[in-house]
Amino acid sequence: MAEAAANLVPSPIAIVDDSRFDAHHDGSGHHPECPERLVAARDGLRAALGDAATCSVTAREAKQDELCRVHTPHYVERLLARLTRGYGNLDPDTYFSPGTREAAWLAAGSVIDMAQLMASSTRQRGVALLRPPGHHAVPTNSMGFCLLNNIALAAAAARAGGLKRVAIVDWDVHHGNGTQDMFYDDPSVLFISLHQFPFYPGTGAAREIGRGAGEGYTANIALPAESGPETYGAAFRELVLPMLRAYAPELILVSAGFDAHQRDPLASMNLDHQTYSAMATSLIDLADELGHGRIGFVLEGGYDLYALSDSVRAVASASRGLRTELPLGKLHDHERAALDQTRHFLAPHWQLPLI
Numbered sequence: 001m002a003e004a005a006a007n008l009v010p011s012p013i014a015i016v017d018d019s020r021f022d023a024h025h026d027g028s029g030h031h032p033e034c035p036e037r038l039v040a041a042r043d044g045l046r047a048a049l050g051d052a053a054t055c056s057v058t059a060r061e062a063k064q065d066e067l068c069r070v071h072t073p074h075y076v077e078r079l080l081a082r083l084t085r086g087y088g089n090l091d092p093d094t095y096f097s098p099g100t101r102e103a104a105w106l107a108a109g110s111v112i113d114m115a116q117l118m119a120s121s122t123r124q125r126g127v128a129l130l131r132p133p134g135h136h137a138v139p140t141n142s143m144g145f146c147l148l149n150n151i152a153l154a155a156a157a158a159r160a161g162g163l164k165r166v167a168i169v170d171w172d173v174h175h176g177n178g179t180q181d182m183f184y185d186d187p188s189v190l191f192i193s194l195h196q197f198p199f200y201p202g203t204g205a206a207r208e209i210g211r212g213a214g215e216g217y218t219a220n221i222a223l224p225a226e227s228g229p230e231t232y233g234a235a236f237r238e239l240v241l242p243m244l245r246a247y248a249p250e251l252i253l254v255s256a257g258f259d260a261h262q263r264d265p266l267a268s269m270n271l272d273h274q275t276y277s278a279m280a281t282s283l284i285d286l287a288d289e290l291g292h293g294r295i296g297f298v299l300e301g302g303y304d305l306y307a308l309s310d311s312v313r314a315v316a317s318a319s320r321g322l323r324t325e326l327p328l329g330k331l332h333d334h335e336r337a338a339l340d341q342t343r344h345f346l347a348p349h350w351q352l353p354l355i
């Protein structure tokens with residue numbers, strides 16, 4: 001993979017970040033979803049962008065009607081009641097602290113504003129460094145460190161802002177089950193997830209392709225443990241990019257978790273920062289090719305601090321114009337079989353190249 005400098009992007013990159021996200025912590029200092037993650041991510045962002053032009057999205061809390069585009073009113077009210085004070089757990093994996101309510105509402109509101117900014121402009125790229133993460137949160141519950149589904153809220157806000165087709169690419173190592181649930185019967189949001197399988201949360205088999213009017217608009221690329229750059233490169237060239245090209249979304253959002261990195265302590269994939277740079281480059285190119293250039297990266301998981309910093313730097317550098325080619329190379333038979341599974345279920349809906 002060769003990295004090559006390109007013309008820097010002239011338009012400012014929209015950045016979501018706020019120190020109040022750091023007030024969400026479990027109190028012990030031992031939970032992998034910790035405030036130090038954002039410290040590392042900020043270091044990576046700063047290393048990539050330096051004094052480059054950015055525009056900060058002013059953090060604000062999400063409103064009830066915005067949250068209820070993807071969550072049930074009952075869940076939002078129940079969550080508010082639980083988060084009034086102290087420390088505790090919402091479910092076996094998801095903790096809360098005195099700062100959680102404000103952090104979660106600010107994260108959601110900020111990413112909604114980033115999506116609305118994109119919906120009302122062109123050539124706009126964005127990077128949202130936020131906590132708590134969101135893609136496991138389902139319409140009626142918290143799950144897997146996630147309280148409010150930030151990226152689903154962003155997609156729903158873009159739709160409410162007038163965009164007809166939004167795509168979400170989820171490269172977090174875990175399946176984005178919450179996001180899938182929210183748009184499973186909705187053809188106006190194409191959801192593509194690449195994840196380790198079988199693995200937490202247990203969903204995301206290739207046969208899960210959507211329902212009713214949404215059939216064909218959910219794509220699960222369920223990859224075996226130890227998959228590396230070549231497998232992700234092939235998945236992008238053969239499946240992700242052809243589907244996106246055919247769908248022609250007016251906005252691309254990325255559930256950008258970095259826990260498929262080879263250093264991550266929670267998962268077993270073998271990516272490096274260059275693969276994240278390459279995947280980001282390919283999606284940025286596609287957004288440009290589609291004529292609007294709208295693409296936003298929203299932080300999800302990633303639990304090795306060095307890997308997180310390095311990978312955020314790679315994606316932010318790509319957003320600024322540094323180009324990295326998708327990795328090439330031979331796949332193991334079981335990795336090839338995994339891609340063929342997805343192709344098998346989605347071929348009736350999309351023109352997918354045969355390999």
Ligand code: ZN
Binds near residue numbers: 257300301
């Ligand atoms: Zn994850």
